[in-house]
Amino acid sequence: MPGSRVDEGAARADIELRVNGVGHDLSVEPRVTLLDALRERLGFWGTKKGCDQGQCGACTVHVDGRGVLACLMLAYQAAGHEVTTVEGLAGVDGTLHPVQSAFMKHDGFQCGYCTPGQIMSAVACIREGHAGSDADVREFMSGNICRCGAYPNIVAAVREAAQREAAQEEAAGRARR
Amino acid sequence: MRAVEYTRADTLDAAVALLQGDSSAAPLGGGTTLVDLMKCGVAHPSRLIDLTQMPGHDDVEAGESVLRIGALCRMSDVAEHPEVRRRWPAVSEALLRGASQQLRNMATIGGNLMQRTRCGYFRDPSFTECNKRDPGSGCAAMDGENRGHAVLGTSGSCIATNPGDLAVALTAFDAAVHILGPDGHRVLSIDEFFPLPGETPEREHPLGHAELITAVEVPVSAAAAHSCYLKVRDRVSYEFAAASAAVGLEVLADGTIADARVALGGVATKPWREPGVEAALIGRPASAAVFREAAALAAADAHPRRHNAYKVELARRTVERALLTVSG
Ligand SMILES: Cc1cc2nc3c(=O)[nH]c(=O)nc-3n(C[C@H](O)[C@H](O)[C@H](O)COP(=O)(O)OP(=O)(O)OC[C@H]3O[C@@H](n4cnc5c(N)ncnc54)[C@H](O)[C@@H]3O)c2cc1C
Ligand code: FES
Numbered sequence: 167m168p169g170s171r172v173d174e175g176a177a178r179a180d181i182e183l184r185v186n187g188v189g190h191d192l193s194v195e196p197r198v199t200l201l202d203a204l205r206e207r208l209g210f211w212g213t214k215k216g217c218d219q220g221q222c223g224a225c226t227v228h229v230d231g232r233g234v235l236a237c238l239m240l241a242y243q244a245a246g247h248e249v250t251t252v253e254g255l256a257g258v259d260g261t262l263h264p265v266q267s268a269f270m271k272h273d274g275f276q277c278g279y280c281t282p283g284q285i286m287s288a289v290a291c292i293r294e295g296h297a298g299s300d301a302d303v304r305e306f307m308s309g310n311i312c313r314c315g316a317y318p319n320i321v322a323a324v325r326e327a328a329q330r331e332a333a334q335e336e337a338a339g340r341a342r343r
Numbered sequence: 344m345r346a347v348e349y350t351r352a353d354t355l356d357a358a359v360a361l362l363q364g365d366s367s368a369a370p371l372g373g374g375t376t377l378v379d380l381m382k383c384g385v386a387h388p389s390r391l392i393d394l395t396q397m398p399g400h401d402d403v404e405a406g407e408s409v410l411r412i413g414a415l416c417r418m419s420d421v422a423e424h425p426e427v428r429r430r431w432p433a434v435s436e437a438l439l440r441g442a443s444q445q446l447r448n449m450a451t452i453g454g455n456l457m458q459r460t461r462c463g464y465f466r467d468p469s470f471t472e473c474n475k476r477d478p479g480s481g482c483a484a485m486d487g488e489n490r491g492h493a494v495l496g497t498s499g500s501c502i503a504t505n506p507g508d509l510a511v512a513l514t515a516f517d518a519a520v521h522i523l524g525p526d527g528h529r530v531l532s533i534d535e536f537f538p539l540p541g542e543t544p545e546r547e548h549p550l551g552h553a554e555l556i557t558a559v560e561v562p563v564s565a566a567a568a569h570s571c572y573l574k575v576r577d578r579v580s581y582e583f584a585a586a587s588a589a590v591g592l593e594v595l596a597d598g599t600i601a602d603a604r605v606a607l608g609g610v611a612t613k614p615w616r617e618p619g620v621e622a623a624l625i626g627r628p629a630s631a632a633v634f635r636e637a638a639a640l641a642a643a644d645a646h647p648r649r650h651n652a653y654k655v656e657l658a659r660r661t662v663e664r665a666l667l668t669v670s671g
């Protein structure tokens with residue numbers, strides 16, 4: 167794979183990468199992508215490497231709350247920012263994130279390889295208010311390719327999670343009033 | 344990927360100075376073109392000067408006479424800006440139809456204008472012929488797989504398509520590109536910013552090594568406020584244009600077209616303004632018949648190669664449908 171070969175010879179320097187709320191000191195070369203740093207150095211294997219060229223979305227993580235492709239971002243670019251991976255979504259007690267539960271309920275996957283990226287995109291898609299219709303979900307998640315073609319179930323899962331979140335917010339709003 | 348060094352610039356002036364001091368350094372925006380090309384083995388900067396960690400240059404100001412977009416704005420933020428949507432819808436739509444939400448969250452406006460062609464021969468150094476990558480080596484696309492290549496603005500040296508969407512909308516609405524360099528500030532029209540390939544396809548823009556885009560400005564106009572961007576492609580989303588059109592119309596109360604803007608994407612070596620189509624619209628009634636007649640003038644002087652002749656008719660139909668959309 168083009169990005170994974172690491173030649174010797176460049177200066178090494180230290181960066182701090184904050185992942186799921188925890189800081190990690192890292193000795194990596196500037197050419198190392200955020201994806202390789204997460205997977206090869208820090209053991210966050212939930213983030214997948216598909217194409218390694220920005221074309222499939224398997225490597226989607228959040229940086230400062232927004233979906234980005236970890237394969238086209240250098241770890242140095244992410245230093246000092248908050249990185250969230252799929253491992254950071256569930257509660258400390260293991261309670262799944264509502265989007266994760268919705269993917270399970272709707273069978274939003276077959277082989278599961280694209281799933282962490284799909285879920286990270288779905289969480290961002292809902293948060294940014296782009297999950298109001300099936301067409302919107304399809305458009306704003308088009309950067310996540312699923313070779314198994316689980317798209318109809320993915321859309322159903324995202325729509326349900328979005329509706330639940332909206333209902334919960336409304337209930338919380340009523341409770342406050 | 345070859346070894347590279349990384350520096351964060353605190354200001355654009357500092358970035359210019361850093362670039363001046365290192366002839367093989369490159370500015371880094373979101374990295375969605377540059378990091379990709381470094382991985383492909385096409386770009387080999389010695390040092391990356393990260394522009395995105397500095398404060399400022401990431402504002403959208405929609406003023407009385409002009410829209411000013413800072414070079415460090417992310418594509419997604421500009422696309423969703425309420426004033427851009429309302430007063431320059433083609434600009435918003437061109438951004439939204441580009442790449443994916445993840446890439447739009449990463450990519451900057453400055454980097455977007457500087458994106459490189461998606462020509463497969465350019466992106467893969469195992470092909471030795473590419474005048475853009477290696478001047479004088481030839482062009483493998485001429486008689487190769489050229490379904491996605493340009494039919495307009497081509498030369499004997501290069502037929503690579505300019506793949507950008509935003510630049511097409513900027514071209515239709517007479518944008519200006521603001522530049523900072525060692526000699527200070529200068530402004531280029533969007534047309535000057537994208538030269539034709541001619542005999543020097545390796546020169547894709549007139550920027551010097553240490554020059555940076557600081558902002559893009561788009562004038563206010565009635566045509567921009569009644570505009571759209573139509574992108575036709577092999578799949579519904581997340582794909583480069585087979586053909587696209589940015590179109591804007593100012594139509595008077597009696598139905599006469601007072602101003603028309605038409606630019607094409609996905610079919611040319613640069614964002615392609617269509618003054619002939621515009622002239623055939625202005626002063627005439629905004630009707631389907633007039634739209635069809637005018638759109639038929641698009642892509643005149645096209646030079647198709649073996650696999651891309653379909654783009655000529657597709658470009659005309661894209662213009663026609665965009666005109667119908669924006670007037671409907
Ligand atoms: C899978 C994929 C699909 C895509 N689909 C589309 C699409 O459909 N439509 C579309 O329009 N685009 C598309 N793109 C391209 C994308 O829009 C560009 O990669 C992006 O806009 C580049 O911005 P950036 O900030 O990431 O640039 P970078 O990669 O950081 O930089 C690009 C170039 O510009 C230089 N540069 C950066 N900032 C400045 C500056 N301020 N001044 C001067 N030089 C600068 C860099 O040195 C580099 O040479 C796609 C990209 C990918 C990977
Ligand atoms: S691995 Fe990053 S987009 Fe495919």
Ligand code: FES
Binds near residue numbers: 274277279281313314
């Ligand atoms: S579930 Fe197999 S690739 Fe999506």
